[in-house]
Amino acid sequence: MNALASMLAGLLFGIGLIVSGMTNPAKIIGFLDLFGKWDPSLAFVMGGALLVGTIAFRFASKRQRALLGNPMNIPTKRDIDRRLVLGNLGFGIGWGLAGYCPGPAVASLATGGSKPWTFFIAMLGGMALFEIVERRAGRPS
16 A cells, blocks of 8 residues: 555655656746746746645644554654755755756656756766765764
8 A cells, every 4th residue: 555655645746746747857047047038937836835844844743653553753863064064065066957856857758859868967976976975974864
């Protein structure tokens, strides 16, 4: 049942990314181009996601178990440190250069184009490099 629920949630998420235009790198770059031909439409997508997420976290924080019975694992760390800031900067720079972030990139793999695959392979390489650096530094990732 968990696998089916996960598949359906992922499918719904992917469809939402496609319908909202988040899988179109030109739309993303247009949103990030504040001093050029700015396209503010993705602000509504992000605002909707924040609204849904805020409501969901409010309800989830009051539960001990998820709807399918798994224990709730809501993050408790709230401090802003150097690693968080640098990670966000790296994410933002990659998003601005490529026009993809991880979710839309995975959803875009089905298009068969080379750009999402190039981004996806580079993303996997970056994740592997992060794991190697974290293990060498003795930190759990």
